Amino acid sequence: MDKLDRAIIAELQLDGRMSATAVASKVGLSVAPCHRRIRELERAGVIAGYQAVIAPERVGLAFEALVFVTLKDRAQLKAFEAAVEKDELIVEAQRLFGEPDFLLRVYAKDLSHYQHLYDEVLVELPGVEKLTSTIVMRNIKERAILPV
Amino acid sequence: MDKLDRAIIAELQLDGRMSATAVASKVGLSVAPCHRRIRELERAGVIAGYQAVIAPERVGLAFEALVFVTLKDRAQLKAFEAAVEKDELIVEAQRLFGEPDFLLRVYAKDLSHYQHLYDEVLVELPGVEKLTSTIVMRNIKERAILPV
DNA sequence: TGAAATACGCAAAAATATTGCGTTGTATGC
DNA sequence: GCATACAACGCAATATTTTTGCGTATTTCA
Numbered sequence: 255m256d257k258l259d260r261a262i263i264a265e266l267q268l269d270g271r272m273s274a275t276a277v278a279s280k281v282g283l284s285v286a287p288c289h290r291r292i293r294e295l296e297r298a299g300v301i302a303g304y305q306a307v308i309a310p311e312r313v314g315l316a317f318e319a320l321v322f323v324t325l326k327d328r329a330q331l332k333a334f335e336a337a338v339e340k341d342e343l344i345v346e347a348q349r350l351f352g353e354p355d356f357l358l359r360v361y362a363k364d365l366s367h368y369q370h371l372y373d374e375v376l377v378e379l380p381g382v383e384k385l386t387s388t389i390v391m392r393n394i395k396e397r398a399i400l401p402v
Numbered sequence: 403m404d405k406l407d408r409a410i411i412a413e414l415q416l417d418g419r420m421s422a423t424a425v426a427s428k429v430g431l432s433v434a435p436c437h438r439r440i441r442e443l444e445r446a447g448v449i450a451g452y453q454a455v456i457a458p459e460r461v462g463l464a465f466e467a468l469v470f471v472t473l474k475d476r477a478q479l480k481a482f483e484a485a486v487e488k489d490e491l492i493v494e495a496q497r498l499f500g501e502p503d504f505l506l507r508v509y510a511k512d513l514s515h516y517q518h519l520y521d522e523v524l525v526e527l528p529g530v531e532k533l534t535s536t537i538v539m540r541n542i543k544e545r546a547i548l549p550v
Numbered sequence: 551t552g553a554a555a556t557a558c559g560c561a562a563a564a565a566t567a568t569t570g571c572g573t574t575g576t577a578t579g580c
Numbered sequence: 581g582c583a584t585a586c587a588a589c590g591c592a593a594t595a596t597t598t599t600t601g602c603g604t605a606t607t608t609c610a
Binding site for chain 1: 414417418486493495496497501536547550
């Protein structure tokens with residue numbers, strides 16, 4: 255992981271579909287070694303994968319909420335996590351130290367869809383004691399780009 | 403946006419660098435129209451971009467925290483957002499309705515680095531009244547994949 | 551300082567992207 | 581119900597990119 259690797263990572267974070275040829279000229283390498291470096295970064299797991307970034311509102315998911323979850327029943331932890339894993343509208347979930355126990359990121363078509371989701375899905379997740387919904391007003395920064 | 407477009411989006415969310423040829427055979431199209439559909443999805447902004455997904459711990463950022471921010475001074479909103487925008491270790495930021503005002507996602511090398519970051523950077527952000535740091539114990543779901 | 555390892559660039563072959571074009575399928579209006 | 585228009589398809593040719601072998605240079609370590 256030298257300066258060139260970091261430059262390559264920086265480029266591919268900004269445009270994951272950039273050709274190896276383009277990356278090479280950006281970082282000042284010829285194609286072959288640049289290509290080998292990219293492959294090696296993938297193999298080593300530094301580059302864990304590539305993703306197309308989809309605009310939620312363009313696929314009908316204009317509503318975004320963050321949900322803080324506190325569990326009453328630690329015995330239901332596994333069941334809770336499994337249920338979260340399965341639901342496609344819960345797009346992110348992390349377990350936290352302290353309070354709350356979990357943070358979820360949820361997408362929905364609109365407010366009414368979200369109300370339905372909240373009543374029918376979220377409150378029914380196993381072991382839930384308390385839910386706090388917070389609607390996202392604006393994204394200042396999205397899609398983590400790591401400094402390298 | 404028909405079924406084929408949705409299938410293409412699903413594939414490219416899972417592997418953003420998949421060749422148009424591979425996508426075509428997955429969704430049951432020949433290369434040419436598949437390629438044109440991908441370009442059109444990009445042009446229309448449905449596909450907002452592509453990103454390499456970097457493993458934070460492989461680039462020395464093993465520590466992840468969520469920070470809830472409440473502002474005391476709404477007049478400093480712009481300054482706060484600008485400062486957040488500028489700091490590379492704050493990788494995500496959203497403004498919320500209600501309490502707290504903001505949620506930040508912050509990476510650091512380790513706990514001691516985070517303490518430094520907290521004391522020197524986060525508490526110094528313009529207009530901050532209250533900060534609540536929550537350490538991420540585990541990622542159940544990461545990197546939003548939208549259902550389409 | 552010299553040997554070994556590592557990374558480079560060049561070049562060739564394979565694969566993929568990209569575009570024109572004729573055809574097919576589907577919707578619209580008469 | 582049929583003709584016309586429009587949109588999307590597949591094929592095929594060309595341009596570009598990926599991928600690999602190989603010889604050379606550069607760094608590392610004893």
